Amino acid sequence: MTDSVLTAVDASFDPYTGAERGGVDHTSPAEVEGMLALAVRAGSVLAATSPATRESWLSAVAGALLEHQEELAVLADEETGLGLPRLRAELAGTARSTLFYASVAVEGSYLGASSDLVSESISLARWNIPVGPVTVFGASNFPFGFGVFGHDVASALSAACPVIVKAHPAHPRLSVRIAGIVRETLLSAGAPAGTYDLVVGFDAGLQLVDSPAIKTIAFTGSERGGMALRDRAAVRGVPVFAEMGTVNPAFVTAAAVADSAGTEAIAAGYVGSFTLGAGQFCTKPGLIFAPAGSGMFDAVARHVAEVPAAPLLTAGIAVRFASGTAELAAAAGDSAASAALVGEGYAAAAQVFRVAIADLIPGSRLLEECFGPVALVCEYDDGAAALDALAGLQGSLAASVFTGGSTDPETAGILARLLPKVGRVALNAWPTGVANTWSQQHGGPWPATSRPEATSVGAGALSRFVQPVALQNADPRTLPVFFAPENPWHIPRRIDGVLTLPVPSAVPLSASKDLS
Amino acid sequence: MTDSVLTAVDASFDPYTGAERGGVDHTSPAEVEGMLALAVRAGSVLAATSPATRESWLSAVAGALLEHQEELAVLADEETGLGLPRLRAELAGTARSTLFYASVAVEGSYLGASSDLVSESISLARWNIPVGPVTVFGASNFPFGFGVFGHDVASALSAACPVIVKAHPAHPRLSVRIAGIVRETLLSAGAPAGTYDLVVGFDAGLQLVDSPAIKTIAFTGSERGGMALRDRAAVRGVPVFAEMGTVNPAFVTAAAVADSAGTEAIAAGYVGSFTLGAGQFCTKPGLIFAPAGSGMFDAVARHVAEVPAAPLLTAGIAVRFASGTAELAAAAGDSAASAALVGEGYAAAAQVFRVAIADLIPGSRLLEECFGPVALVCEYDDGAAALDALAGLQGSLAASVFTGGSTDPETAGILARLLPKVGRVALNAWPTGVANTWSQQHGGPWPATSRPEATSVGAGALSRFVQPVALQNADPRTLPVFFAPENPWHIPRRIDGVLTLPVPSAVPLSASKDLS
CATH class of the missing domain: 3.40.309.10 (Aldehyde Dehydrogenase; Chain A, domain 2)
Incomplete structure (x- = not known):
């Protein structure tokens, strides 16, 4: 592929009037390649970070989004017509969700840490590693919650996967603005370059889907779009977690x-x-x-x-x-x-x-x-x-x-x-409104999703972005740090088949406030 | 479809000589339909059973297989040429694995029980339900371990899913004999008709793949076979867990x-x-x-x-x-x-x-x-x-x-x-020989499998056969029994985000033996 002389553009339209209001250039193939190379490098760095480190990054992003709440809500309204009250609330919810996913990673169950002494000659340790760089195709209808920094992105980053998102053509200007804030905040917080990036344009999205660097794809949108993605990615066996529209x-x-x-x-x-x-x-x-x-x-x-x-x-x-x-x-x-x-x-x-x-x-x-x-x-x-x-x-x-x-x-x-x-x-309640908690399930059998075992909201959302590995007969010093006897990350672990809980740590300051 | 007048046959061959030695009739379309109807009914019954009940069924099957160890090993050797010592050991391992999967279900983590009081007006409970009837395509190379009653079947039954297996053409007579023992033992132990059945023949296998009654498919074999199954089942969005050959x-x-x-x-x-x-x-x-x-x-x-x-x-x-x-x-x-x-x-x-x-x-x-x-x-x-x-x-x-x-x-x-x-x-060990424990991972990124998050050996094997559901604002009496305050199944549960362990029960007799 080569860059075309005339750059294509995602134009921005005002749903209240139908008028065009600027637009955003498509990302060139060379730019996408550069992002992919950075994401691969970031993937190795992220895989070695602790959940607490990533929590500090994501907490900074949540704060930055809230700092720009009004600006982003106004921009989102110009491109979606969803109204300021709803958009302000959606952005606040996105910031809360970001903190929630980070806390799920810190809790550590998602790591699935398990070790067995099988016999005198066999030991096994099993845990979940991040899959590597992820691509997210966000939805038109939730410019924050399922947009370029929503549930999919925050849960993937919490699980230590770099993310390259594709901007939805319904809100290109908002997408670029959010991505700028997120990228800058992550870098300032200490995350490596390549942890998060954004592409604009259909072809750039396909380039991501076809790249061997991308290990998992998350999508929210129509059944037609989700199924097309699933079938295209099937050629190289890449999981596509598509959450699609249903009656x-x-x-x-x-x-x-x-x-x-x-x-x-x-x-x-x-x-x-x-x-x-x-x-x-x-x-x-x-x-x-x-x-x-x-x-x-x-x-x-x-x-x-x-x-x-x-x-x-x-x-x-x-x-x-x-x-x-x-x-x-x-x-x-x-x-x-x-x-x-x-x-x-x-x-x-x-x-x-x-x-x-x-x-x-x-x-x-x-x-x-x-x-x-x-x-x-x-x-x-x-x-x-x-x-x-x-x-x-x-x-x-x-x-x-x-x-x-x-x-x-x-x-x-x-x-x-x-x-x-x-x-x-x-x-005796309506389905609209999806609380983000440990017990949420936002998924369902096909064609609700391409993966009935998965959820795109709630604590289970991280599981889409990890895969289990087992190491046989490893020297304990070769295992990840969270297997160490002192349980330094304070996570639940299964030892010889028995689930064990970490010793409760001191009540954190943020929680103790409510006790006073 | 109608039954053909001439019934097709899977012929049995002796690998030591190449000589044909009898064969087994293919299952007719009408017979397959009958099995599917029974499996659907059994699915509802199984979904309401406790893991301990299913453990009693599976324990009976493990015992019955061991009772027939010599007969089955001889029959397997006639069709596989793998030799009696290996085949006796494989059958013994299959019996042990059956008990292991049942014990994993009894431990209860696979249920993923979680409940949250989100706010004054919202409560959520989330848990895993069995997907329903499952089809298993076994492998040629492990007539017991990955045959018509191996890892896939035992883990699916442990997870409360009825199973219809397809006999591998490499060992039709053995498949029919094992299936007869398993079916009869399950019925005697109290399992409903339709809990387990067997089909013979390529067309019967395809009929299962295409049936809306079958909710998940497990396969062990070649990449070509696994990918063909995945693509065929994709038409109706059915998960295929294919474990394929790799270098x-x-x-x-x-x-x-x-x-x-x-x-x-x-x-x-x-x-x-x-x-x-x-x-x-x-x-x-x-x-x-x-x-x-x-x-x-x-x-x-x-x-x-x-x-x-x-x-x-x-x-x-x-x-x-x-x-x-x-x-x-x-x-x-x-x-x-x-x-x-x-x-x-x-x-x-x-x-x-x-x-x-x-x-x-x-x-x-x-x-x-x-x-x-x-x-x-x-x-x-x-x-x-x-x-x-x-x-x-x-x-x-x-x-x-x-x-x-x-x-x-x-x-x-x-x-x-x-x-x-x-x-x-x-x-410093060879990969052949796969211990069946909590920390085993027998899977891997595509093309090792069609599902990098899954395993077909080890405790995680059950997860392929369940899907999460959430119930919002349920009266506690509407929830499954294992959510009751007294934790009657003694399983790990997450309450308001906090993982809680069951109160340890008395040491079971089988474990206390080792203490004397």
Whole structure:
């Protein structure tokens, strides 16, 4: 490859108006090669660092992002139209998540340290090493949380992997600005050059995917994009952790809508959840099953009529929303659907369609995600048939079940059918909003993700970026420092099959504040 | 699909003579459908069992296999030619491994139980559920260890997944006999019908791969076979854990061959290791780097000349061994290579070829596995160049490093280069022979496996057959029993981010024996 004379550009567009507002040059092949070489070198350095060292780097990045909160929120709003309050909160959440992933590394379970004296002549030690340089393809819909420094990047860095991210074309100027802050902060904090970098442009992204230097790829976006990446990377056997869009179903039991207040609260919540961020959440609930006679469709439609139009992220998403809602209307047999795009820029109007169980058959358009503020209501006569339809859906990231409370006899049966198909099930709550904790699971069976065992939010997110190795008959001095008898990193370890915990250390200052 | 009038057959051949000795009918499409339906039903039952219950089933199977040890070893020898001592030992090891996997399930870490009170309005519980029915494609070279009831099957059953195995055409009669014993024993022990079954025939195997009932596939065999399975299953997003053949390199430092006794011991060990089981081990060392002047090639060649010819497993393997060794001879520039196949049946003579570092370039035949008793010796002048060549090899299951002892200054540098490319590194030991313990890693980066994060031997083997789920805002009574406050299964759990261990239970009888 050679650099072309005319440099291609990712143009920046304002979703409120559709107007172009500058842009960012694509990264040249030579520049990408330079980044890859630096990342390989950084990989060796990072592999030898302690989690506490990386925590200090990531803490500096979290601080720097918060220092630039207002500037970044304004820039993000110019390119996404998601609104300042949401964007400020998303950035604050990203800073918290960064600290969380670093703390997960410090806790040390992710290292999987284990050693056995098998016999007089055989000893084995097993632990997880970082895979090396990682490429992250962020999403359009969370410019901070799943952008050029979001969950994937922070968890990979926590696991000691350098990261080269590809800027999403929906927010090129923001991507470049964030990357500049992150790169500079990491260097100042002592991280080696090559720990983090950014490329712009489709070809630069492909160059990363095809490079033998890149050992793992994380992606958040459409099923089409994720599957194309998976298949391209399969040629050289590189893992692709793709988190893709799904129809996240909700199920309402008879007891949950025993009175009209129940229906009203669920309808209001449903509309609030599926129009949040203009319906551009990967956990957006897209299909609700409610008992016939509950009046669910009418209640949802009333609330939908009150939702103001909101801008979609890009012109492409707006076009696909228009065609997607037309397809849904046709599949649902709704000939009177209103206009999907209204007013200036990429503004879209919320939509809802009524569907019959008989239409929810494999291959139907109704069972595919439509990105944007649209959802389906299925009122069922026969609870068993509805449950069969629910269990027959493709894998989803999340689902909701609304019950009449802890004594609702339907709950156990619904959960037994749902859990094998879904990463997370929320009871009497909506799936949008993903808490970042040790017990979070943001994943699910294909096509929710390409890796049903993985999660892209929560403590498990680090596991995507390590691989186990075993060393047989090693002199103890050859093993990583965390195997030393004094357990210098204070991590859980398995010794001869028995899980052992570190001796609790003194209460850290940051935690003791709350005790005073 | 309909049953054909003429049933196809997997014929059984005697590797010592090449003579056909009966055969086994292929499973019909209708029979496979019946098995799949039973497996789905068994999956629901198994998911609700405790690890201790499954341990009792698996313990019964281990006992039944040992009861039939002599019968099965004789039958295996008739179809594999691996010899009775090895086959008796392999079966005994399989019985031990079965108990080990069951004990790993009982220990409970594999469940990944974790719960968090995130806020006043959000609680999360996360744990691993069994994926459901699994299909296992066993290998030809370990009729017990990786056959129709080996590591993959025992670890899947321990993790509460029903298994339908495909018989390897190299040992159809043995497969059917083992399956009969296992099926009957499981039923007698109380396991539901459909917990375990066997199909025979290529088409029956494909029917399993394509069935929506099968949630995960485990395979041990050639790279070609593993990749074909991976790509076929990718259409419906099903994980394939393929463990494939690799060139497992060995590296000898200068200090390790400081005297001729060092060279002699390593040469003898190398030949013993790469001709073990007629070189039909996936961990067979296939390429050794030794310092020029050590006399390694000559010493290895002397030992090779003394190895008696031994039968390969199948006619197909014998043919590929003949063509493979001819290709290696050509690539190594050895025009005087001796005959690969000698005597009766599938008997093969051990071979060794001298190669130059300059020939070890990507794409060379020298860097691909050749199944059978053949290996390469590379004598290096320049240690740094040899290390570069070593680090440039494809991913391998295992590697060996021979050093001058714990003070050898080369050790650390070699390990740093090797570990990212290899599942297990043995120091001053050969890679053949894989202890089944908590700290084992039998896997490695592609093309060693399709899943660098996985292992098919050791405690981690269960992880291939579970997937995480999170339940948000669940009534505690809705959660699995192992979340109950009294920790009824005595498993490690993470509560609000803190790993907690079960209260130690009384010393079990089987362990207390050793104390008397």
